Amino acid sequence: MNLFTILSVVPAKKAIFDNIKLEHLKRRTTLKMMTTSNMERKFESTPGNSDAHPKMLSSSVSRDLPADIVELILNRLSWPKALSLGRVSRTWRAAVQNYNPMGAQSPCLLHLRPGTVRLFSTVEQRCSLIRRPKLNGASIELPPLQIKGDVFVTLSSTPTTRCLLLAEFSALSDGKLYFAEDSFLFVVDSILRADSEPSLVDSWRFMDEGELSMYLIKCNSEILVVFAAREDKNGPINDFSVFQLEQDTSLVNMKNRIYQRLLPQVSFVKVESLRDHAIFLGNIQSLCFPVENTGCRENCIYFTQPGDETAWHVFDMGNKRISDGPNLGFKASFRSLVWIEPGVMLYWIRTVEYPEQPGKLPHLGLSASTPVMATHEDLPRGIYNQP
C-alpha cells in the first residue's frame, strides 16, 4: 500500500526532473533564507509563491556569501589570512570577529605592552597588533580576607565556561587558594591546614621540598593544576607535577556558602601522561590542548625559566627531561607570557583593588564581552609583574 503510494507519483517526478535537467532556470539566491535557523518560519511560507520571499529575490543581485558561511570558510584559514580577508567587506569583517579556527593551530603567545598587544605564533613566528580593547566589567567578589602582599591570580579559562580562578597570596598571605566556578567562588585551604581531607594539601606531598609555582589550566572539561618545582628560590625550574582537579559539581547549586561545602569535595589526581596534549605555561593564562600537526611536541610542558623569558624549554612528561624549545626571539623588554589559543579572545581580569580597611574584600573585575583583550595597563599589578 505504501509502496503503491510512492510509485504512483513517480512518473510525474520523472517528467519534472527531466525538465530541470534541460532547462537552466535562472538563479535565485536563497541563501539568506536558508541559513536562518528558524525552520518553522520558513515553512510558513507558501510554496511556489516567490512573493513570500522578498529576501530571496532582493539578494539575487549580490553574490556575497552569507555571514555564517563566510565565518565557516574563514575558520578553515590561518589566523593571519583570515584577519587580512576581513578587509573584503563589512560582512567579512564581522565574520572575522568570530574567528574560531578548525583543526590544528599552533598556540600563540600574547605580548602585552602599553597600548598594544602582540601575538606570536610558535609556528608562523608572526605577531599581530590587536586593537585596544574595550573592557566592561562584570565582577565577582572574593570572600573576606586580609591581604597585605601581592596577589597572583590565574584563570583556568574564560569565565563564560566552566572556569576556575586561582588566587595565590604571597608574602604575608594566609596561604589560601580561591577557586571560582562560573559566578561561584570556592575557597580551599591549602598549605597550612591538613584537616580538610582531601584537599590541595595532599598534592604537596608529591613534590620534593623546594619552591613551587602553580598554574591552573582548563583542558576541555578538566581542570589541571601544574606545579613547577625548583631546588631553591633562585634556581631553575627542574621538575613538574600535573594534577587533575576532581570535584563534585553537584554542589554548585548552593550559591551562598558553596565554597565551604566544596572544600572536602576537591581532590587531586596525579596525571602521568598528557597523551597527545601539551601544556603551555604562561604567567597569566596557560593552555593545554592537542598538539598533533601543530609542530609542538606531545606529552610535553612548554615553559620558560624565571628571569629568562626569551628561550623556551620543553619538559617531557615521559622521560622527565628538559630540552630546549622554540626561541621566538623576543626582545628583553618582554614582560608577560600569556598563551592563548588563536581566535579565542581573552576575557580578562581587570583590576584588583586592595581595600584600605583590613577585612574588606579585594575586588576582582572580570570583563565579559567578546572579543576582548586587555593591555597590560588593564591588568592588575600583582598578576603581570614578574621578576
Added chain:
Amino acid sequence: MSTESKEILVGESSQAKPEKKTIVLMASDGDEFVVDVDDITNQSEMIRNLISDMGGTDGLQVPLLNVTAPVLAKLLELFNVSNKNDDDEEVTQKVKELMEAELNMMIDVLGAANYIEATSFFDLSCKVLADKFKGMSVEEVREFLNIECDFTEEELQQIHAENAWAFD
C-alpha cells in the same frame, strides 16, 4: 546519467527494486524529487532527524522551501558522487569544477547543504572555497565573489593599522 538511477528513483528503476524506500523532497518551486532514503539520510542530518521524528518514511514529503529545483538537482547529483565514492576526492573535484563554472550555483548548493544539514558535504564545500581564498588577495576575493567594498576610507585605514603585521 547513470548515477541518478541510484539516487533518484525514476520510472522502471524504482519498480525493479521495490524494496528500496524512498521519500519525496519538494523544491521551492513545487518540483518533487524522489530520493532513496538511505542515500539521503547518509548525507542529510535534518532529514535523518525528520524521519526519526516522524517514525518512518511512509509517504513522507519534505518541503525544502528555500531550495530551488535546479539547486536541489545539483545537490542530489553531488550527493550521488559522494555516496558512490569512499573518499572525498571525486566529489571535491566536482565541487571545484562547479565553483569554477557556476559560482552562483555552487554558493546556492552550499547554502542548501547547510540548510538540510549535509554536514560532511558542507564542510567539504567550505574547504574548497577556503582553499580557493587561501591564495587570493582581498581584491581578488572581492572580484571573485563580485562583492563591493563597503568600507569608508577611514575604516580601511583603521583596519590596515590594526592588521599591519599581516601584510608585512
